[in-house]
Amino acid sequence: MTTLSPYDSMSPVGQAAYRAKGAAATLAPLPRAAKDDALLAIADALEVRTSEIVEANAQDVARAREAGTGEGMIDRLTLTPERVRAIAADVRDVAALPDPVGEVVRGSTLPNGIDLSQVRVPLGVVGIIYEGRPNVTVDAAALCLKSGNAVLLRGSSSAYRSNTALVGVLRDAVHGAGLPADAVQLVPGESRDSVRELMRARGLVDVLIPRGGASLINTVVQESVVPVIETGTGNCHVYVDAQADLDTAVEILVNSKAQRVGVCNAAETLLVHQDIAAEFLPRALDALADAGVTVHADERVMAYAKDSRATVVEATTEDWETEYLSHDIAAAVVDSLDRAVEHIRLWTSGHTEAIVTTSQQAARRFTRLVDSTTVAVNASTRFTDGGQFGFGAEIGISTQKLHARGPMGLPELTSTKYIVTGDGHVRR
Structure with missing residues (x-):
């Protein structure tokens, strides 16, 4: 009798999250050089494949105009060759930033002789739910990779062709640099069902970050069973x-x-x-x-x-x-x-x-x-922007007060763990 693995019974979204969890385990211990090489490969690939990206984006922009989308949102959606080059430059900026993973936040030798240190570690699998801004696709992937996290990207249907093209470029570049391609994935599906599944993938997804309007953010905050870092609207x-x-x-x-x-x-x-x-x-x-x-x-x-x-x-x-x-x-x-x-x-x-x-x-x-x-x-x-603040890019602007607040750069995409080093110490 053949026993199916849990993976076989999962939905496509669950399977993507499962693969991301495996990729996150591979990324977590990697040295900075390996992650930076992948980021530089991404930047180069974006420039080489600009025409492919812009062509896909043009289809999304045309659909948005037909739907009567406002010019402000059209501007957010649009990718030009100049904007793609700027996005690639932002990725290179992220590669040049210090790696937060392994940083000692604090440390001391306790009176009993035990050495105690608190160090930064990746969050694990980060899910990003966002609206029609395809630049977020690359910014989020770059910041997550640099901080040792795998990322699940769920953009809006209005940017689906753009995001599909971008994630294809990202995955090829990451794989070519020797890292698991599943470190960067587009969440399968265009319906709201895929968003709901992502919000319920507790145990596979470590944190969700919504980026967009008040309706999107409130929905994720109220319905997700996965921990959420709330990014806010800008009044x-x-x-x-x-x-x-x-x-x-x-x-x-x-x-x-x-x-x-x-x-x-x-x-x-x-x-x-x-x-x-x-x-x-x-x-x-x-x-x-x-x-x-x-x-x-x-x-x-x-x-x-x-x-x-x-x-x-x-x-x-x-x-x-x-x-x-x-x-x-x-x-x-x-x-x-x-x-x-x-x-x-x-x-x-x-x-x-x-x-x-x-x-x-x-x-x-x-x-x-x-x-x-x-x-x-x-x-x-x-x-108020991660790039303007010198963070290289940002994953979002958190308006909550727990874990992260304001533009979220690399340190905000880490948690910490304690390392306790003794010499045969036992508690009396």
């Missing part, structure tokens, strides 16, 4: 203080909102101190108009919009909680810095908030009172 605020430099404030506002609207670190709400509103808002509204931004304004902002070029509509309660991901911004006048903080506390998603001010006292108070992953002083919200 980011720019607060212009009473003592702000006007030129600086306008430049930071426009950059935060309009430099790239379809990303989580774009500003979605402008708050202006009442003492500077009459001088600042006419300039700000015109600058936003020049950038093509529609302003969803409260009554006090509306009063300054009469002679501006801006497209202004009356704000509703829903506007304060909205992550637009488009050329829209909510705007309000506040009585004080503390009122700005109250507004942020009420409506923020905990991602990034910025203050523009020449007052060190105001800056210190704002940074102490605002509880988000990143607080920017006289800088654009767009800097």
Whole structure:
């Protein structure tokens, strides 16, 4: 009688997770050089096979346009030869970063003579559930490989052709470098059933990281039995203080909102101190108009919009909680810095908030009172990014407070274990 292995009775998603677990065991003890060689092979392969990737992506973009997808999301989905080259450069940057695996977090010799050390180790199998951003496919794979993890990639159906092409390139490069190809896998299937199966693969998948809109993130957090690192939506605020430099404030506002609207670190709400509103808002509204931004304004902002070029509509309660991901911004006048903080506390998603001010006292108070992953002083919200922070790339921006918070680079993709070294020690 032939006994079937557990693998034979698994679904395609379960089988992929099972293979990933085996690949993770192979990756965990590898030296840095082996992982870096694989990453450099990936970067080279992306450049060599750019046309194949862009052609597949063009099919996804065409389908998205036919479906009436907004331009912000189209921008996120689109891969050009220049963007593929930039992604390859990011992979090389990751290869150049220090390997966190094996790093001693702390260590000591106990009074009884035992040597104790806490060292970084890979998480194991990391599942990534994300929406229509095919660059995430490569970023996630590169960071997971560098940190010794196998990765299961479940992108949205809107980017299926792009992700299929990219994962094919990644797997070929990884295999060619002598590592198991199953260290990088696209989760089988395009239906939501495959997502549900991934969320229930406890024991095979060590952690899930959702990246996308509030609906996706909430679904994964609420339904997964696999541990989740929650990444958040980006309802980011720019607060212009009473003592702000006007030129600086306008430049930071426009950059935060309009430099790239379809990303989580774009500003979605402008708050202006009442003492500077009459001088600042006419300039700000015109600058936003020049950038093509529609302003969803409260009554006090509306009063300054009469002679501006801006497209202004009356704000509703829903506007304060909205992550637009488009050329829209909510705007309000506040009585004080503390009122700005109250507004942020009420409506923020905990991602990034910025203050523009020449007052060190105001800056210190704002940074102490605002509880988000990143607080920017006289800088654009767009800097909240793993690449901008020098991490090489990021797996996501965690808005929770356990394990990881903010842009997640290599150290955040590790756990730790304790090494206890004795000399025949027994506990009495």
